[in-house]
Amino acid sequence: MLIFQGMNIALRALRENKLRTFLTLLGNIVGTMSVIAVVSLIGGIDSYVKEEVAGEGSNVFDIERINFFEAITDLDAFLEALARNPRIRLGDVDYLRDKIPSASYVGAAARGEDQVSFRDEWVDRIAIKGRSEEYPMIDDAPLFLGRHFSRLEDQKSTNVAVLGWEVYTRLFPGRDPLGARIKIGRKHFTVIGAVEDLGTVLGESRNRFVYIPINTFLKVYGSRTSIDIKVKAADITLLQQAVDEATMAMRIRHGLRPMEENDFAIVTSENLISLWEKISTSIFNALIFVVSIALVVGGVVLMNVMLVSVTERTKEIGLRKALGARKSNIVWQFIVEAVTLSLIGGVLGILIGFTIAAIISIISPLPYVIAPWSIAAGLIVTFFIGLVFGTYPASKAANLDPVVALHYE
């Protein structure tokens, strides 16, 4: 019941002086808020990275001229690769096809962005994906209607297109698109198929694309662009073997000597995940640093406010002692008060943190998840902040001489 009493006193102090309490608890609020917001967002991105990147195309990897992620992880290596690595050409894809026994499919891929239009309707900033004819086996592209293009159409650089769901529904609402003559940029294409609705990921539509044959792509967008090679391992267990075979084949193709570094990049979803893990770990480390400072500052402020409160209530403490309060009673009273205040800061921080995470995920494509452990961590940490930083003021109160305290003015 002394616990409730202490909580009551703390809550009353909170109500009576909201601004002062808020400032007192700012450290705790900022601390827990950052934990909750960052953990929610990182958790959201984490589950995206793990499910989408790893789940879907886990046995597909890319051979690219440059790994752009290297710009983040190793800028020097990235710049060197930028200067040195030769571009990858269609001939490389054909060369690789029978050099990777562990792969079930090897295909060419290139990507641009353009406007797609039909009569008076158009959609901007659509991903134009150039592909060799194996792409339905490599990409996630189930047909909604029509067909994919054939090898012959690719070889002849035919102007045919398979539409993504959004392009299809925007240009042909309720109409049959097959055989229609659309324009990609300024070039005319015949629609031969449309892909199912693939939903959204990270708040971004996965339906804003058009597939065209790779040779057509190179003809339209310039044959000097470097392309990517997509390799699908026959089985997830063969992924590493396929990577090794592809690396070996590319090195031979480029005539590299044993000591020379690869002049191409292999990007697997595992790469992406480990890159993400690197980034999220450094965010976490920075977070722990910021949060510790906020909480220590918060604790010290809390301690000072409690010390002021002890001084203001010296006479009350003297009275309580005169009426029979033992040291432990007084210690309890002030510790409960400090812990309650601290926890209020924690709860406010948690609420604000989730609000921030929710707002960020509304205005940006970042998803967020509520991690129960982060709530528990926030509450436990603020509980201990109150306990640790409330102990000194509480023991100061408990050790007051009753006679002196009673006559304090």
Place this chain on the structure above:
Amino acid sequence: MLIKVSGVKKIYEVGIQKIEAVAGIDLEIERNEYVAIMGPSGSGKSTFMNLLGCLDTPSAGDYWLNGKEVSNLSDDELARIRNREIGFVFQTFNLLPRATAAQNVELPLIYGGIPADERRRRAEEVLESVGLTDRAKHRPNELSGGQRQRVAIARAMVNRPSIILADEPTGNLDSKTGIEIMSLFDKIHQAGNTIVMVTHEKHIAEYTRRVIRLLDGKIESDVRTG
């Protein structure tokens, strides 16, 4: 014998100076006595009351309360004695400003570990005995000075202490209210309680049955009047 004090001293050291606030007092008080302590300012009245009330321990001498030696107990043991054996009434009332009259009265019972329903019952009971049943839910700032002191007296009695100690209980009240409070003390005394009261005023001391005069920390006179 309720109280037996022998050779009790309280010495304050201020710098190199030693002040004998209580300079050797021998005193016995029986159950159901009604004692006034008088004396000029600085004569040691409050200091002696603090010793009687176990708020402070003597520098020398012995103090038996209810047959128990209490002059060198630990802080927590003293707290226990104050809670069980002693009821304090102060000149400035010393009520918790944010608590209601009833909550103020319950405070000693909380520290005595009395369960909530019994606390409520006993608080009601003593508030009734000081004539404040209808003010139980009021806060101190909604009460007059006399009513506040009644609440304080109810609080002093709620634990049924062996002795009630009052340091100038009428000092902050006008004379009419002071007389009301004194007739309340009278009633409490007649109900069998032991009261020791510090006062400056003769007409207040006349309510009591024994007047002890202090001078320079010593008993100057000890006169029974009733």
